[in-house]
Amino acid sequence: MRISLLAALGATAAALLAPPAAAVPVAANPVPGSITTLPLVPSRPGAQARPATPAGPRSADPSGAGETREIQAHGTGSFALVGVSWDDPQVTLAGSVEVRTRSAATGAWSDWYRLAADSEDGPDPAEHPSRGATAPFWVGPSDGIAVRVAAADGPLPAGLRAELVDPGTDPGSAATPQSGAPAGRAAHGAPRPGIVTRSGWGADESLRQAGFVYTGNARTVFVHHTDTANGYTCADSPKLIRAMYQYHVKTNGWRDIGYNFLVDKCGTVYEGRAGGVDQPVLGAHTLGFNANSSGVAAIGTYTDASVPQDQLDGIAKIAAWKLGLTDVDAKGTTNLVSASDGSRYPKGQSVGFNTISGHRDAFVTDCPGNELYTRLPGIRSTAARLQGR
Structure with a gap:
């Protein structure tokens, strides 16, 4: 059921549309990328299924006589x-849903x-996703x-198609974290960590919807993993x-990338959804609880793999700073x-x-x-x- 934006945000959230001029810095030369779509066709008679290498720890799908x-x-x-x-x-x-790909470097086919089969991150209904989709996978x-x-x-489902995303080329300058004002404006404000802005990672600002949607102050940080390969x-x-930005916007039909921040395995923090890193930007990361929260995604899959300490530290730094802007205790509850x-x-x-919770x-x-969920107490x-504190 579709509901209004204000209803989706709840009675305590304020939804505001800000003019594009209020955006964080925009790249002077947006980095182009593209998505190629390929329709799936009925399987050949007698095609035999082979076991897949899981992208993450998911139980085997039941076999049956369904369509292929x-x-x-x-x-x-x-x-x-x-x-x-x-x-x-x-x-x-x-x-x-299973895929295999051919390496452009070696010509070898993957497992x-x-x-x-269903993207677990998502907006509240007011954002009107345009297509159903799996989680994207970095190859x-x-x-x-x-x-x-x-x-x-x-x-x-009808209309099945593969979505092949070319991220384009990197910006001319390296993606360098930008520092901000020291300490927050509240009594227990944490130092702002270096953050790679959208222009730093090469966001094409023409892809996303114009303007920004804001909510109430972030009272909880929801920690995610992107469920993508760890070998990057x-x-x-x-x-x-x-x-990922292209996939969220062009494939899912969201207004922008879903996460508010992303942290790679080296601990580098990246700005996600546009609207200002110090602003309460409404994300699309935790269905039902996107309002009054901020979504921080660890790039990788951490079901069985150990989480690098640098990545844990990066998550803690951005969570401490974001919550500290309004004096929210990182070890508290809300x-x-x-x-x-x-x-x-x-x-x-x-x-x-908990003010720092898992998806x-x-x-x-x-x-x-x-693996990441069990590390949340240490992050707090x-x-x-x-x-x-």
Whole structure:
């Protein structure tokens, strides 16, 4: 059911549209990228399924006599991130989605990887996603694709297509974190960490919707993982974020990238959704609880893999600073009101959260992965120390 923007934000949230002039710095020469879409076709008779290498720790999808569709292995133009989408964002794909890609550097084909059949991050209903889609998966520079999708039972969603994202080339200058004013303006304000701005990672500002939507002050930071491969280099982080930005906007139909901030495995903090890093920008990261919160995503998958200490420190720094802007205790608790029955809690229910929480605390998901989730107490302690508590 579609609801108004004000209803989605809840009675305590203020939604404001700011003119583009209020944006954070825009790149003088936006970095171009592109998405190539390829339709899936009915599978060949007798095609045999083979086990996939999971992109993350997901239980095996049940086998059944459901519809199957595919893209047979063939060469393509350049891309580095892949996903699968379908026409109706209200429809869930119950089944398996698997891809394999050809390395542009070596010509070798990868193993099969299983994609999350439903993107677990998302906006509240007022943002009107235009397509259903899997979570995107970073594969690095590639020039070949194969896809297979199998329903657990019955038909697959209509309009299935592969989304091949080319992140474009890097900006002329390196992505350098920009420092800000020391300490917050509240009694327990933490030092602002260096943040790579959108212009620093090469955001094409013409892609997103004009203007910005603001909510009430962030009372909770929801920690996520992007559920993408961990083998990226930190030099690739701007490319990965540009590709994710394109996927969220062009494929999902969101107004901008979903996360408010992203942190790579080297601990570098990146600005996410536009509107000002020190402003309460409404994100699209935790369905039902995007209002009065900020979404921080660790780039990678942390279900079984250990989280680098630099990344943990980066998450703690940005959480401490963001919460400290309005004197929110990083080791405290707060209440938020659910804006969607699609969350873990019915719409309208007031829910208590730690001020630094995991995505799974608000939504039925494994995110941010067991390894990262178990490190949240340490992140809270570090953030509180940074706030001088």
